[in-house]
Amino acid sequence: MDGTSAMEHQTMSSMPTSTIANVPVLIHEMTHQWFGDNVTFAHWNDLWLAEGFAEYSDALSQEMVPAVGTPASAATRRTSYKNSAISLSSQSAWIPNNSSTTSDLIWNSNYGSTVYKRGAMIVSMLRTMCGDSIFFSTLTKYQTELAGKSATADTLRNYFNRALGRDISVFFDDYVGGSDTASTIKGGIGSPVNTVNWNAPTTFGQSGKRLVISMGTQTKTAGSNVAYFRGPVQIHVKGALPANDTTITIFDWGGGNLSYAGNGISIPVAGNKLTFDLSFVPTTVLYDDSSRTMSRGTGASPFTGTTKLTTLEGYVWLGTTNTVWGTASNWTGNLVAPSGGDVTIATTATNHPVLPSGNTTVGPLSILAGKILYLNGNTLTINNSVRYTGTISGSSTSNIVIADKAATLNFDQTSSATRSLNTLTLNTGASATIGTGLLEIYGGLSLPVKSTLTVKSANMLLH
Ligand SMILES: [Zn+2]
Missing domain, CATH: 2.60.40 (Immunoglobulin-like)
Known part of the structure; x- marks a missing residue:
């Protein structure tokens, strides 16, 4: 062991006296008890599964442990990883087969830096996109279920895909670059x-x-x-x-x-x-x-x-011309919201919107106070949240599909008809809340596995 390095061997970290008191080195090597030892990379290609996590744990410890650092010093550490990772322009964190078979190429070329620094930033990006709750619980599961076993980038990706209910393969393709099934590298170089x-x-x-x-x-x-x-x-x-x-x-x-x-x-x-x-x-x-x-x-x-950009607006319904959803002049900038777009029904809308025949899909839907969205016997698919206190006016032939989480539905209580639906369908994993007022359903209510419908004060009537 030379004077500046340290080395993890399974269950035993070797550190010379010069680094035994060096907290970042100590934390790096101790992290290998989990990332590297408890769960081992299956091939040299995925050495970053050990080194990326070990390197990131230094910044994490500065953020989490007051005796070690502060959130500001953690940010400084991440900045150094980031600048280093960005400066490396010819290798990926995932080591291609032709390099992984020669150990010299791993340790004596830039792969050393990409595996460590880019690897650390991939870990940081996973945490950033997932949020702490999903990030840490997923890694706990990964460590628990795979204890004593090995993993690849695909294994880790699959854990996050399941936890998120979303396929983030494109992120792994673009930032990690390699996978079990790829004969050539898919990406992973540059930023x-x-x-x-x-x-x-x-x-x-x-x-x-x-x-x-x-x-x-x-x-x-x-x-x-x-x-x-x-x-x-x-x-x-x-x-x-x-x-x-x-x-x-x-x-x-x-x-x-x-x-x-x-x-x-x-x-x-x-x-x-x-x-x-x-x-x-x-x-x-x-x-x-x-x-x-x-x-x-x-x-x-x-x-x-x-x-x-002062010209940038959401897709905002103003209803200037009439009640027809597809009429461009009813929308700011004369832009009809695309399917799945983020829609706002403005407080200043002069006409209430009426859905066209068939299915209309919106992303997040904001219906501002006093405004009403008329389903008119058609189907509304909501991919995200419903915001504000405006209402939806249904009928016994209208349908709503909730595709994702946290939709709160407030129905127009003008009459039995306006607070009615034919069917309310929640997709797998979706959740919705019936807001104030009654909802009457004539056709059917579909609640598959892992979906959640919250009904306040028994305000739903099934005919
Ligand atoms: Zn290491």
């Missing part, structure tokens, strides 16, 4: 440079507290072998007061499809727009200034990478 457009419209009674986000351009660092990096994007939003401070995480699937992320990952929302209801008026938006992802914004650090 994205993004711009994020934002606006806080002062219309529709929102007082500028509604943040609208869209992804702008993506360029890539030299050597990138990925067409479009799909993964987490984090922004830091500030207002006029010090307390006006929040971080927002989205998952960028490419092609204008975005998910709310950071506490699970929502069904992708079409149309390249997401809205966030804040408690303050945003004045500054910074791009990942605490280095939680491997993507960065444009410009110099701290990366702004964001542009305020």
